[in-house]
Amino acid sequence: MLRKPKIDRFNENVLSRYQIYNSIFITLPFDEISNTGVLLPLFSELCDNGYEENQNPSQIVERFFKKYYDKPSEEERFDLLFRFIQYIERQVVLFDAIEDATFPIVNNMDGIGTLRNMREEAEAKNKVAELKACLEEFNIRPVLTAHPTQFYPSSVLVIITDLAEAIRKNDLNLIKKLLAQLGKTPFFKKEKPSPFDEAVSLIWYLEHVFYHSASQIYNYIQDNIYIDNDLDNQVINLGFWPGGDRDGNPFVTTDITLKVADRLRTTVLRNYYRDVRRLRRRISFKYVDKLILDLENNLYENIFLESSQSTASVDYTMGTLLEIREILIEKHQSLFVEEVNSLINKVKLFGFHFAALDIRQDSRVHHNVLSTIVEESLDMGLDIFPKDYLKLSDEQQIDALSKVVGKVNPSLIKDQMSRLTLESIYAMKTIQKNNGELGCNRYIISNNGSVLNVMQAFAMIRMCDWETPTVDVIPLFETVDDLEIAHKVMETLYSNKAYAEHLKRRGNKQTIMLGFSDGTKDGGYLMANWSIYKAKETLTAISRQYGIKVIFFDGRGGPPARGGGKTHQFYASLGPTIENQEVQLTIQGQTISSNFGTLDSCQYNMEQLISSGIVNNVFNDEDDRLSEEDRDTMNRLAAISYQSYIDFKKHPKFLPYLENMSTLKYYAKTNIGSRPSKRGGSDELVFSALRAIPFVGSWSQLKQNVPGFYGVGIAIDTFVKNNEFDKVASLYKNSTFFRTLLENSMMSLSKSYFKLTAYMQNDDEYGEFWQIIHKEYERSKAMILKVTGYKELMQDTLSMKASIEVREKIVLPLLTIQQYALKEIQQLKKEGKDVDAKRLEVFERMVTRSLFGNINASRNSA
Structure with a gap:
């Protein structure tokens, strides 16, 4: 049977359902003005007709009240307009839920851009070896950010999830109840969320969606492409900004950073515990029953312990699972080995950190922090800067910063911002100790426009009692002017002895972030995108020249104006002149809920990102480059x-x-x-x-x-x-x-x-x-x-x-x-x-x- 065109699947499964459920929704009696649901379609029709007749919004509103109300008071007018707003907000939610519910019907889960499609294409073109080689190195890193483009409070997000499931099952009775709940649930937040509140909201997606979808993808690769041996590459790395992104956010404190890292750790332990508990119901055999029970108890105890008091470790968890697998294979005919392998893959993917917490701060803040430290260093008994440092040229300051090491005590610094900035670096060391190095090993410099900007951050890290830091220093080039000189900045850094030694310790890999949002704001749509493309080309060329593997991290938003749009096609369109061993990008606001908010959409869109790299590395023609x-x-x-x-x-x-x-x-x-x-x-x-x-x-x-x-x-x-x-x-x-x-x-x-x-x-x-x-x-x-x-x-x-x-x-x-x-x-x-x-x-x-x-x-x- 032929699959219907996508537009037909959309009309039959999304549009028709919306019309049915919306007709139910607008008749539910959940507000003080019982006619709101009846009046809204009339108002909507007047809007459509009014604009066609070149009326303005005020004329349309006045025409509505004149036609359908008998001399309403101003208070009555206001009440109805606010009720309309509330109804429309919820109609959007309803449409979201329907699209979520029908995602695997409207989208072909085995079609172009999926891993199954990639595998079959590789088999057809005799490129399975190339596909394996690509997956041994290629990674994607979706980085969840709390940038405010999502207006749904967590209570509404839960309703969307439940409503989508009810729609999927066509449970009309539950749908009615959830629509009624939706009508009474407030959307407006009376108080701004704290950075920790934002983190908790996004960790929900990690716990309930990414944990399952990412491991499902990894299982598929392991079971269907790497059939005979283990894949020694994560393929999917998750990143996280809430609680670590300090750029322009004075409410991110060191305490919050540590709390968020702790929450990430306890959440992934909780997920492991649930899986182990389910697994113990099946693995009741001799030799393995005690092993799985001990692991379950260990995970359970550590969910409630602070990171610093933890008795659990990745090594113990992984070692126990590998031992269980070996016993099952040798003594129990490999019974339930697939389930154990799935959990082993999850521990590979998420460790005890779940997602890597990035730290980010503006270069202008770093400049002020350095100036403060220089001025106060002698008072603190530190002789780590030349006495005339602030009067030196940029080149001389870079030379001085290359030699800076020490142990600056943040508590002795009077300036609050300087103290907090240094405390965030010490927090990185604490998180690495508790959650593993991957828990927090990237420091991003916003508004980066020079070598000095990078060396200031690098020096600050080294003067926090971290002479050989296990941290990647990541410059973020945003404006058109900064993008034009980015390759020159990096060449100077690659030539700097201290920085080059640091890169060697980090595997000669350099991550560079490029910002779409501020680039578009600065230079307009075409120039921003083209400037980033050209910057990637020049940065690739100079990095290859110095033997550095450059990795690009894109600050992409939701709409095309902020680098969004058809993200997967964008990455697949980059030719051989741009390094593409990894796809790293920020996932912001409503993009998280729309593209990664359900198990199906999350798996589909992550597979699309992976396939974009496979297309470039396996199937693209080397001659596919701009003339x-x-x-x-x-x-x-x-x-x-x-x-x-x-x-x-x-x-x-x-x-x-x-x-x-x-x-x-x-x-x-x-x-x-x-x-x-x-x-x-x-x-x-x-x-x-x-x-x-x-x-x-x-x-x-x-x-x-x-x-x-x-x-x-x-x-x-x-x-x-x-x-x-x-x-x-x-x-x-x-x-x-x-x-x-x-x-x-x-x-x-x-x-x-x-x-x-x-x-x-x-x-x-x-x-x-x-x-x-x-x-x-x-x-x-x-x-x-x-x-x-x-x-x-x-x-x-x-x-x-x-x-x-x-x-x-x-x-x-x-x-x-x-x-x-x-x-x-x-x-x-x-x-x-x-x-x-x-x-x-x-x-x-x-x-x-x-x-x-x-x-x-x-x-x-x-």
Whole structure:
């Protein structure tokens, strides 16, 4: 029987179910206004029709109340609009749950990009030996971060999980109860979460999803590819940022870092204990019954002990399991050996650390810390810096830092930030002692732009009584300028005797992080992506020259504007000029729940990441690289796009538009993350202080996804006007990388809806600026369709296009309410001293609350 097209599977299993369950949901009597569920579809229809008739959000809201209400009071109007927001938030949850439930039906779990498909292709092409060789070295590292792009509290995430399971079983009675529970469960967080709260939320995914999915993948590789011998490579390494990411987050303390590491350890022990307990029910044979009982007791006792008091160890756990396996093979006909092997694989993957906790801090903080230590070192009795250190040139400081070792006592340092920064390094040593080296062995330097930045961090680590540190120092290059000089920075480091010796001890491997989010914010969509691509090429070349294996760690977000989009295709598109032994990337916010939130989706998407590396290393043609002409075309496109984006940023209305016409200032009020929404303490809006997430998110709330397309249209159109379109067409035909860029940009364009804010074109102050954005949207859409030959955006991914369309339809009434509230706020503020503070507060609360549903509805952007 032929498998139906993906779009048909989507329509039959997702869309039809949503229509059925949503009709049940909107009739449930769980609010004070019993007609809310009946009125919302009417309001939604008015929104659709209103924008087609060129009405603005205020006109649509007024038309609704005039048509369906008999002179309501202002309080009644407000109550209903807030109820609409609550309903829409939950409709998004319902749609999430249905997509989760039907994931293995809509997606082919054995199709292209899965391990089974890779194995069969290798067998067909007689490349099994190459596949094995690749898997002996290749790794993926998904790194979970708490960057605030996920608005669901943990209670709602649990409902999504349970609802998906009920939908999978078609348990209508339970579905009704869960929908009713959903209707009464609050979404809004009254207080900001602490970094430890964020960590606990994400550890839930490690415990209930990644633990099982990652081991399932490893079992498959071991049982179906490495049949006759053990695979001596993890393949999957998990990373973790909450509790260790100090960049711009003053709430991450040393105590929290240690608590998070301890929680990771106790959680994985708890999982091992559950597995061992289940295993003991089966392994009741002579010689092994006592071994498994002793292991169970040992794990159970240590779940409740602090790491420093632990009596358990990876060596004992692994050694016991290997001994049990050997006895089963020799004396019990290998009965239940598969179950023991599965647990052995889990201990290989997760050790006692579960996921590696990364430490991250900004280079500017390191500079201040070094300056403080230099100034206070003599008072502390430390003679480790030249007396005139702060007056030395950068080269002289680098030379001095290369020789720095010592034991600085953080408690003697007066400056709080300096003390906390050094304490975090001592915490790394403690975590390594308790959880193993893999528990915390990476120090990331944000905003890295020079050799000095790296050497300052390296020196700080060595002066914390750690002369030969078991730590990888990882520079993060983010801006276009920093990316251009990254290879020069690394060449100088590779030539530095002290740093080169450190790299030799670390196996001559150097991890380098590249930031998409701030790169896009800095240089625009095309230039950011192309700059990262070129930086990877030059960094690969210089690293190979010095005998260093470079590993790239990508700071990718959810939407294409932050490096997201079709992630797997992106990695598979990188050619032989870019080192690809590992795929490391951050997994943020709603990307965690959407791409890795269920056992099926987690396994599928991790297999896709693994297959992207296999494609590059096993199946790619060595000649699959950009020609000089195509490279020149890409350079020119990026340069034109970059200049147009820079001009756009320099427009005098750029920041005022974001500040006054978008939801930017309301992100800080949502309490979705522990980090402040901008760097620094100034009330004045400064572009450099803007974080990428609120920046990109604000454009998304406006349905003007500027960071995902601005400059693309201008760049291609320039080639068209110069009668050089054939060069762009050639690039598109020859470069998978360029095709992936355009496909991701199409997603940003598909999620834009300018009719929502069309009223702004008549605004005295911002009308011209809105028209600039809209013109580039229309131009980018037309140019991309011209290059791809498509008749409509995303016509090659109809199921994802359909999912986006449903989600956009769900949230359109919510965004209408948001824009209505923003217009009212603008009007009220024009009144100056006579402003009605109470009404202003209501409308501002309306804007803040309406942020939730729209962001959550964008989960399929990753």
